[in-house]
Amino acid sequence: MAVLSLAAADGELRFTELRRAMAGVSQKMLSQTLKALERDGLVSRRVEASNPPRVHYRLTELGATLVPPLRGLREWAERYMPLVQEHAAG
Amino acid sequence: MAVLSLAAADGELRFTELRRAMAGVSQKMLSQTLKALERDGLVSRRVEASNPPRVHYRLTELGATLVPPLRGLREWAERYMPLVQEHAAG
DNA sequence: CAGCATCCCCGATGATACTG
DNA sequence: CAGTATCATCGGGGATGCTG
Numbered sequence: 001m002a003v004l005s006l007a008a009a010d011g012e013l014r015f016t017e018l019r020r021a022m023a024g025v026s027q028k029m030l031s032q033t034l035k036a037l038e039r040d041g042l043v044s045r046r047v048e049a050s051n052p053p054r055v056h057y058r059l060t061e062l063g064a065t066l067v068p069p070l071r072g073l074r075e076w077a078e079r080y081m082p083l084v085q086e087h088a089a090g
Numbered sequence: 091m092a093v094l095s096l097a098a099a100d101g102e103l104r105f106t107e108l109r110r111a112m113a114g115v116s117q118k119m120l121s122q123t124l125k126a127l128e129r130d131g132l133v134s135r136r137v138e139a140s141n142p143p144r145v146h147y148r149l150t151e152l153g154a155t156l157v158p159p160l161r162g163l164r165e166w167a168e169r170y171m172p173l174v175q176e177h178a179a180g
Numbered sequence: 181c182a183g184c185a186t187c188c189c190c191g192a193t194g195a196t197a198c199t200g
Numbered sequence: 201c202a203g204t205a206t207c208a209t210c211g212g213g214g215a216t217g218c219t220g
Binding site: 181182183184185186187188189190191192193194195196197198199200 | 201202203204205206207208209210211212213214215216217218219220
Binding site: 104105106117118121137141142143144145 | 181182183184
């Protein structure tokens with residue numbers, strides 16, 4: 001989800017911008033997720049040494065390769081999750 | 091993963107066949123997962139009343155729509171996970 | 181064979197508070 | 201602003217044993 005938000009931005013996003021883009025995700029989880037994505041080489045992190053500091057995230061080339069498959073899943077969910085929920089309910 | 095195994099079989103699979111196809115998944119989790127997939131309308135279940143009983147699973151039409159996006163993810167993983175692991179290690 | 185029931189534990193996650 | 205640290209919870213999931 002963070003990957004898709006960064007892809008949609010088509011460039012860099014700051015931490016707080018990501019938080020806004022991903023409502024319902026706690027700061028802790030977003031922080032952990034970004035650290036993991038960075039460790040895995042999918043996202044790169046750039047710190048702007050101002051006051052207050054600004055931290056910018058962007059997809060790496062490797063991270064960008066993940067975007068199409070993730071989009072496929074999200075599109076499936078948007079199209080079919082209503083049917084799934086209907087079946088699960090009834 | 092169960093969905094992809096069923097798709098690969100292009101028909102029905104019995105419980106034990108699914109277990110074999112998905113090494114590393116406990117019986118409990120496979121059972122829970124299949125029940126959830128059935129509840130969600132992605133998988134259908136057919137009980138052959140023999141002794142011992144045989145239970146067959148197959149994808150529904152809705153379940154089949156999920157196959158292409160899942161294949162996309164799996165293909166990404168096969169291609170790029172080695173790079174991810176290398177980055178995470180080094 | 182295909183599960184369900186039970187026990188148990190650990191790790192993921194939230195809430196809250198603190199920091200450079 | 202962009203985190204880290206600490207505490208508490210709670211549920212996912214393994215191990216095991218039983219059953220129609």
